[in-house]
Amino acid sequence: MCGIVGVVGLRDATPLLFGALRRLEYRGYDSAGIATLVNGHIERRRAEGKLDNLGIVLERFALPGVTGIGHTRWATHGAPTEGNAHPHGTERVSVVHNGIIENHAELRAELEQAGQNFTTETDTETVAQMVDLHLKQGMTPSQAAHACLKRLHGAYALAMIFAGHPELMIGARHGAPLAVGFGEDEMFLGSDSLALAPLTRRIAYLRDGDWAVLSRHGAEFFDLDGTPAPFEIKTSALPGGAIGKDGYRHYMEKELHEHPLVIGQTLQRMIDPATRRVVLPELPFDLATIPRITMTACGSAFYAGLIGRSWLESEARIPVDADVASELRYREPPLARGGLGLLISQSGETADTLAALRSLREAGQHVLSVLNVAESTMARESDIVLDTIAGPEICVASTKAFTAQLSVLACLAIATGRARGTIDEAREEILVQALLDLPGRAAELFGLAPMIQQAAQIVAEARDVLYLGRGSHFPVALEGALKLKEISYIHAEAYAAGEMKHGPIALIDRNVPIVASAPSGRLFDKTASNLQEAQARGGRLLVFTDPDGAARMERIAECTIVLPETHAFAAPILHSIAVQMLAYEVALLKGTDVDQPRNLAKSVTVE
Numbered sequence: 001m002c003g004i005v006g007v008v009g010l011r012d013a014t015p016l017l018f019g020a021l022r023r024l025e026y027r028g029y030d031s032a033g034i035a036t037l038v039n040g041h042i043e044r045r046r047a048e049g050k051l052d053n054l055g056i057v058l059e060r061f062a063l064p065g066v067t068g069i070g071h072t073r074w075a076t077h078g079a080p081t082e083g084n085a086h087p088h089g090t091e092r093v094s095v096v097h098n099g100i101i102e103n104h105a106e107l108r109a110e111l112e113q114a115g116q117n118f119t120t121e122t123d124t125e126t127v128a129q130m131v132d133l134h135l136k137q138g139m140t141p142s143q144a145a146h147a148c149l150k151r152l153h154g155a156y157a158l159a160m161i162f163a164g165h166p167e168l169m170i171g172a173r174h175g176a177p178l179a180v181g182f183g184e185d186e187m188f189l190g191s192d193s194l195a196l197a198p199l200t201r202r203i204a205y206l207r208d209g210d211w212a213v214l215s216r217h218g219a220e221f222f223d224l225d226g227t228p229a230p231f232e233i234k235t236s237a238l239p240g241g242a243i244g245k246d247g248y249r250h251y252m253e254k255e256l257h258e259h260p261l262v263i264g265q266t267l268q269r270m271i272d273p274a275t276r277r278v279v280l281p282e283l284p285f286d287l288a289t290i291p292r293i294t295m296t297a298c299g300s301a302f303y304a305g306l307i308g309r310s311w312l313e314s315e316a317r318i319p320v321d322a323d324v325a326s327e328l329r330y331r332e333p334p335l336a337r338g339g340l341g342l343l344i345s346q347s348g349e350t351a352d353t354l355a356a357l358r359s360l361r362e363a364g365q366h367v368l369s370v371l372n373v374a375e376s377t378m379a380r381e382s383d384i385v386l387d388t389i390a391g392p393e394i395c396v397a398s399t400k401a402f403t404a405q406l407s408v409l410a411c412l413a414i415a416t417g418r419a420r421g422t423i424d425e426a427r428e429e430i431l432v433q434a435l436l437d438l439p440g441r442a443a444e445l446f447g448l449a450p451m452i453q454q455a456a457q458i459v460a461e462a463r464d465v466l467y468l469g470r471g472s473h474f475p476v477a478l479e480g481a482l483k484l485k486e487i488s489y490i491h492a493e494a495y496a497a498g499e500m501k502h503g504p505i506a507l508i509d510r511n512v513p514i515v516a517s518a519p520s521g522r523l524f525d526k527t528a529s530n531l532q533e534a535q536a537r538g539g540r541l542l543v544f545t546d547p548d549g550a551a552r553m554e555r556i557a558e559c560t561i562v563l564p565e566t567h568a569f570a571a572p573i574l575h576s577i578a579v580q581m582l583a584y585e586v587a588l589l590k591g592t593d594v595d596q597p598r599n600l601a602k603s604v605t606v607e
């Protein structure tokens with residue numbers, strides 16, 4: 001997945017495109033490029049690696065022009081080299097693309113046969129070469145683009161400019177998002193409204209399969225048959241200003257410190273301060289009669305969903321099936337109509353989660369999404385959205401959005417339990433109080449930094465790390481291991497503590513530290529026994545626990561990190577923050593690129 005942007009107007013295009021690419025860099029940073037029309041000809045600048053490299057090229061070789069397109073790439077087809085960097089094209093057309101053209105090999109063979117000369121390994125060049133061929137055959141740019149779009153299979157968001165047409169830009173989408181921005185005497189295309197926020201707040205989202213022809217005065221929208229298509233201009237609420245690090249070393253550090261605020265803001269939306277009861281927005285279905293929930297998501301969002309599952313099952317006594325979206329969408333589980341599809345996503349654009357949403361809807365499920373981007377595709381396609389109020393999350397590895405998701409899921413579990421009669425008023429009061437205490441407890445966690453840094457020294461020296469947890473703390477272990485892998489490049493595996501003896505125990509020696517999330521409570525003794533088994537085999541234990549658990553752990557653990565006392569219901573939220581903090585400290589010791597780790601992207605809009 002990649003970020004794309006385009007402008008047709010009167011102002012110098014390059015600075016506008018570059019600024020928008022900065023806001024899209026979370027979508028990929030393998031290479032970047034910009035093409036503009038200069039005296040009717042297409043000119044482009046491209047650079048391998050991060051956007052800063054393109055900035056250096058642009059300083060040396062300025063790129064004038066008032067119409068242009070830009071791209072920041074997360075490589076799918078073809079190595080992340082300058083040669084494969086977008087925009088792609090010929091002397092007649094220049095194209096930027098987000099997605100994958102699945103029938104590119106077949107189209108490429110056909111186009112080569114027709115005499116088109118390819119210069120890259122990318123699937124995107126197929127689009128440029130096909131449009132080029134149609135232009136040579138005498139079609140207008142609109143006719144050429146339309147004829148090309150009808151041949152494409154797969155996912156795409158596209159922006160194109162054409163030599164000799166200084167006031168023309170064409171955009172198209174199928175399966176990948178694309179927004180059209182309406183300015184004064186200028187028009188824009190962008191992968192999302194965040195990219196366009198400083199340029200215009202007036203946004204129309206292309207419907208799936210539609211395409212648009214833009215001049216600086218406005219846009220015409222069409223469907224794939226070429227029939228004019230409806231569109232609606234909405235006012236985006238996103239902040240237009242740049243998002244800074246506010247004195248923190250990394251966005252991740254800043255976002256970790258925003259946990260208390262974000263949890264507080266998210267809970268405020270769902271808990272009535274007067275009655276201290278959970279109040280959800282009006283739902284288009286009845287939580288009391290939903291027979292079962294199918295929860296799906298990707299990455300960290302899926303782990304948040306697993307914690308949500310344990311709350312929904314234990315507090316609301318409702319069966320919850322959970323699977324990662326890339327599996328669920330092809331698994332075709334038999335689902336009785338009238339069930340609830342529960343989707344969780346920070347971006348609301350993740351391709352697998354979006355596809356799973358659509359397949360759940362086809363299977364007759366209601367669709368409830370927990371989302372951080374209110375203007376996302378998933379938001380538009382859900383029956384109801386529960387918002388996480390995390391604000392823009394810039395670091396590729398998710399932190400504050402994860403705990404905001406947990407805050408929403410905890411409230412959903414309470415509301416579901418109440419609707420189904422499994423939670424009475426007294427129980428609700430206890431659970432709500434546990435949640436309301438969280439912002440304060442989360443703030444206390446930062447005082448643990450010296451202990452966490454000590455643990456980080458041990459982890460940073462390891463090649464492999466094992467994370468363990470039980471019950472709702474097994475997903476905490478999964479989140480901790482994922483975060484460590486993502487930002488420190490140390491191999492980490494998470495296991496349900498009770499499963500360790502069925503294999504991973506063979507790995508244990510002094511070189512494989514074991515990080516455990518083990519609060520006191522019902523499962524503490526079981527987890528403690530598992531940890532004892534590891535310690536007996538030379539394992540070095542780094543244990544996150546609470547004051548009650550600490551006494552027993554201190555005897556066996558090399559490092560015991562004592563989190564503030566909290567109710568068991570809310571403990572996974574605190575422990576998640578702690579394991580994220582550990583990953584951050586390890587990444588600092590390893591000197592990695594914390595905010596933009598290699599090979600990753602924040603919003604994965606390809607399968």
Ligand code: G6P
Pocket residue numbers: 298299300301344345346347348349350353396397398600601602603604
């Ligand atoms: C990517 C990101 C993860 C994120 C996952 C799901 O892999 O690097 O941090 O958890 O996508 O993204 P979503 O936007 O759907 O939450």
